[in-house]
Amino acid sequence: MTSFTLHGIPVSRGIVIGRAHLLASAALEVKHYLIDDLQVEAEVERLKNAFATVHRELQTLREELTPEAPAELDAFIGVHAMILSDPMISEVPLEIIRTRHYNAEWALVTQIDELSAQFDDIEDAYLRERKSDIRQIGERVLKVLTGSAAVFTQLQARTKGAGHMIVVAHDISPADMLQFRDDAFGGFITDLGGQNSHTAIVARSLDIPAVVGMHNASALIRQDDWLIIDGDAGVAIVDPGTLVLEQYRVRQARLERERKKLGKLRNTPAVTRDGQPITLLANIELPEDCAAALEVGAVGVGLFRTEFLFMGRTGVARNLPTEDEQFEAYRKTVLAMKGRPVTIRTLDIGADKPLNAGEETATNPALGLRAIRYCLNDPHMFLTQLRAILRASAYGPTQVLIPMLAHVFEIEQTLQLLEQAKQQLRDAGQEYDPAVKVGAMIEIPAAALALPMFCKRLDFLSIGTNDLIQYALAIDRVDHEVAHLYDPLHPAILHLIANTIAAGAKARVPVAVCGEMAGDDKWSRLLLGMGLREFSMHPGQLPAVKQEILNSDLGLIKPVTRKILRSYEPRAIARGIKRLASL
Ligand code: PEP
Ligand code: MG
Numbered sequence: 144m145t146s147f148t149l150h151g152i153p154v155s156r157g158i159v160i161g162r163a164h165l166l167a168s169a170a171l172e173v174k175h176y177l178i179d180d181l182q183v184e185a186e187v188e189r190l191k192n193a194f195a196t197v198h199r200e201l202q203t204l205r206e207e208l209t210p211e212a213p214a215e216l217d218a219f220i221g222v223h224a225m226i227l228s229d230p231m232i233s234e235v236p237l238e239i240i241r242t243r244h245y246n247a248e249w250a251l252v253t254q255i256d257e258l259s260a261q262f263d264d265i266e267d268a269y270l271r272e273r274k275s276d277i278r279q280i281g282e283r284v285l286k287v288l289t290g291s292a293a294v295f296t297q298l299q300a301r302t303k304g305a306g307h308m309i310v311v312a313h314d315i316s317p318a319d320m321l322q323f324r325d326d327a328f329g330g331f332i333t334d335l336g337g338q339n340s341h342t343a344i345v346a347r348s349l350d351i352p353a354v355v356g357m358h359n360a361s362a363l364i365r366q367d368d369w370l371i372i373d374g375d376a377g378v379a380i381v382d383p384g385t386l387v388l389e390q391y392r393v394r395q396a397r398l399e400r401e402r403k404k405l406g407k408l409r410n411t412p413a414v415t416r417d418g419q420p421i422t423l424l425a426n427i428e429l430p431e432d433c434a435a436a437l438e439v440g441a442v443g444v445g446l447f448r449t450e451f452l453f454m455g456r457t458g459v460a461r462n463l464p465t466e467d468e469q470f471e472a473y474r475k476t477v478l479a480m481k482g483r484p485v486t487i488r489t490l491d492i493g494a495d496k497p498l499n500a501g502e503e504t505a506t507n508p509a510l511g512l513r514a515i516r517y518c519l520n521d522p523h524m525f526l527t528q529l530r531a532i533l534r535a536s537a538y539g540p541t542q543v544l545i546p547m548l549a550h551v552f553e554i555e556q557t558l559q560l561l562e563q564a565k566q567q568l569r570d571a572g573q574e575y576d577p578a579v580k581v582g583a584m585i586e587i588p589a590a591a592l593a594l595p596m597f598c599k600r601l602d603f604l605s606i607g608t609n610d611l612i613q614y615a616l617a618i619d620r621v622d623h624e625v626a627h628l629y630d631p632l633h634p635a636i637l638h639l640i641a642n643t644i645a646a647g648a649k650a651r652v653p654v655a656v657c658g659e660m661a662g663d664d665k666w667s668r669l670l671l672g673m674g675l676r677e678f679s680m681h682p683g684q685l686p687a688v689k690q691e692i693l694n695s696d697l698g699l700i701k702p703v704t705r706k707i708l709r710s711y712e713p714r715a716i717a718r719g720i721k722r723l724a725s726l
């Protein structure tokens with residue numbers, strides 16, 4: 144067979160070489176037949192039992208999550224459990240059996256197809272992606288109904304001693320990804336998925352090379368084909384020739400050596416060659432992530448995305464964590480960081496992070512009731528969170544970070560509510576740090592263009608480049624159709640970031656970057672040259688960024704950065720970035 148190359152969207156870095164393992168889609172193998180009157184209730188029971196089994200499977204998966212499991216997994220399993228409980232899935236197929244006398248598999252697939260078709264008409268990309276969650280849950284139920292042996296048991300049996308196995312699938316659910324975590328496979332590619340699909344996020348946190356959006360890879364690749372997955376370039380090479388294999392083996396070995404070397408930097412202070420100390424902080428989603436943050440030598444938490452405590456909670460429609468539950472999570476984090484500062488961001492729910500799957504109904508959710516807007520709209524909920532954070536501040540240095548601020552009255556209302564929360568704690572005789580600092584995420588272009596308004600009222604700023612780019616360039620960050628327009632080097636973006644850093648320095652208000660740009664070592668020198676001194680990122684990215692800082696000389700970087708900022712020509716900017724890398 145001749146070698147060929149497939150291209151997709153790179154979602155998780157690294158190189159893996161191994162054999163393909165194709166995950167079959169259970170939906171394709173369903174039998175269709177009509178049952179007679181007497182069989183109806185037995186068939187309904189059969190389907191109900193399958194639903195119950197899958198519920199138990201999800202429950203077990205959840206219970207077996209180890210503390211090291213990626214933070215989002217619990218939320219993802221929760222979303223699947225919720226989909227399974229939805230009457231559209233759990234009841235309509237039973238009605239189809241009763242009224243149309245379809246067999247259970249056929250009834251289920253009919254309803255899943257019907258729901259999928261409705262999802263195709265939805266404009267919102269995040270919601271459209273939830274179609275795959277529905278399909279995945281449907282396939283789980285089908286596997287139970289048809290009694291097909293668990294794919295993963297087969298895979299694990301095959302994997303033992305077989306070298307790396309690369310999963311090739313039309314789509315993989317995050318819950319199924321869980322089954323692979325014990326080194327059972329070395330990478331994955333899927334036909335579907337965008338950069339921010341749940342499965343992609345899990346792959347990134349598991350640190351496994353992965354490429355999604357490969358269209359028809361699962362149809363073109365055959366079981367046991369040799370594959371090279373290049374998670375940096377977003378490429379899969381099928382049946383590579385000896386020469387190509389050799390080149391990738393060399394690259395792979397080099398990456399591995401670099402990784403090991405970087406691991407040794409844990410206790411090395413992050414200081415530039417010309418003596419400027421830089422603060423490297425961790426982004427976390429749950430208190431358990433502090434272990435990884437400390438492991439790589441983070442000097443604090445720069446962004447605790449608290450919404451993961453709120454998402455995917457099954458049960459009643461609006462099942463929010465109580466004040467005590469939140470307080471426990473925040474205190475655990477503050478204690479785990481052992482005196483290092485922890486910046487807790489208030490709830491950033493809405494847009495691509497709905498409280499419950501399918502809850503978002505706005506036409507343009509990213510521009511809707513999200514983050515601080517959501518919180519100010521529900522002061523009772525917001526006060527509960529503020530009290531919980533304040534109570535945790537009695538246990539170690541804690542800062543409060545507010546997402547998506549744009550208007551002065553939002554800042555003022557937030558500060559008033561914080562005062563109210565403090566008063567409530569005083570009335571109840573509960574302790575908190577009265578000097579707790581409050582900061583703003585700068586992630587709406589309007590905020591980045593009105594900085595004195597923020598510097599006057601707040602103690603620190605943190606630039607959210609993910610949203611700043613989304614809103615400034617008007618591109619949905621979860622839509623793979625416009626992913627190529629997501630450009631951190633657009634002159635407008637560079638100016639918004641540089642102005643924010645400069646305005647903070649002028650007003651003596653500390654500025655950090657906590658968006659993805661801070662964790663990509665490609666941009667470290669550029670940000671240093673703009674004057675950035677605080678970077679917050681996923682723990683896995685910290686060693687490479689530290690290495691870049693240790694190799695950087697501000698005296699050399701600054702003039703090149705100034706030149707980049709004077710240019711409005713993308714080609715000249717690209718040349719400047721190259722020059723920075725060569726210094
Ligand atoms: C950002 O927008 O850059 C950010 C850090 O927040 P999130 O990715 O959670 O929106
Ligand atoms: Mg954001």
